Amino acid sequence: MKIAISACLCGKNVRYDGSNKKDERLLKLLKGHELVLICPETSAGFPIPHEPLEILSGKVFTSSMKDVTDKLIQGSYKCLAQIKDCDMVILKQKSPSCGKGKIYDGSFSGRLIEGNGIFTKMCIDNGYRVFSEEDYECIRKELG
Ligand code: SF4
Secondary structure: OEEEEEHHHHOOOOOOOOOOOOOHHHHHHOOOOEEEEEOHHHHOOOOOOOOOEEEEOOEEEEOOOOEOHHHHHHHHHHHHHHOOOOOEEEEOOEOOOOOEEEEEOOOOOOOEEEEEOHHHHHHHHOOOOEEEHHHHHHHHHHHO
């Protein structure tokens, strides 16, 4: 299978603070499949490191409350073009770009609410099957 995946889950240091969220268990499961690494924030041109981002009322803000919605949408479109032909998409939970079902509430206080990241929503709207790293068992079943 050809699988699009958040680059930070694969150990790339692309998070806002320059770290990664390498998921060894998931990567082991995906061994032998073709992986397409994407990072909407990097594609949007955010430097590493950069201020954390959160979604508030459908718009994306930096922690100093600069509206960067359009920038992140552009980066997400670039990633969407990269994942053509992928059979599934696995994205990093809670991110304002990649979160699936859970995102921070825009107060930069660590509170979570229901919702999807900008890129996640785009993937779903375009008919992709989207999972997060927390959907390990579902992914395992999908891969047979
Ligand atoms: S935008 Fe997505 S891929 Fe990039 S660091 Fe954030 S969660 Fe990871």
